[in-house]
Amino acid sequence: MHVSFQVQAGDFSNAGKVSSTVKGILKQLNLGPVHVKRIIVALYEAEVNVVAHSYGGTITCEVEPESVDILVCDTGPGIPDLDLAMTEGWSTATTEVREMGFGAGMGLANIRKNTDRLAIDTGEGKPTKIHMCFDLANGAAHA
Template identity: 50%
Template sequence: MKPELPLHLEFNIEGGNFTRAGFASSEIKKVLKQLDVDMAIIKRTVVASYEAEVNVVAHAYSGTMYVDIDGQTIRIALVDEGPGIPDIEAAMREGFSTASVSVREMGFGAGMGLPNIKKNADQLDLSSEVGKGTQVVITLGLGLK
């Protein structure tokens, strides 16, 4: 059954809990498939949201993912409580990373996440306050008729 639009979803993301990382992005993938979104657009969307989700798990204490889908676009906002990003320009640079050893052991933390989100999203908006948290907003056109 096709979900009715507009659609709003919310997911809690637990900092440090890698066993759950990807759950929210997996749910997004299911919904986009039900909406018959083109597979290439689904892949770009969930790769971007998954990288962002992993970032919250890797760096923040806790976070929420807010997903809004209307007939044209998907907007994924990740709002976290965490250390924040002191230098956003550096964080956007490929290869720049502050990830811990445990994050690297999970196959992440090579400084590729944010640049890859930017490549896959139509738009990426990033704001952060040191000591408070970070907000990442990913927007993509869904190409629905």
């Protein structure tokens, strides 16, 4: 199954709508609650990052019997120092983002914690591509 969504930069009132829709799809597909939760937590953090830090982007989800692949692509402005950005507590978030309850520098770390494989392609002035893979091939895969 393949689904794709647009995410608008700065649209905080709708941040989370894509994750909510994907959560509904995963539950309809009978994925187990443990898998649904870690996939959706990672996706929600990534979606909020696109809204909060980028010029906007797309989220594409591929659901296969053994895995879920999610690609989050924005149009920039990129992360100059990815190692620093992956450090818990480091953040460039604006006051507006912090007022939304985010921006404490935990987003990328939360994403890493919940994914089985994570690849991030970024750089100063470049788009950011986050590829998150989740394996479903264990006993907790289905409810």
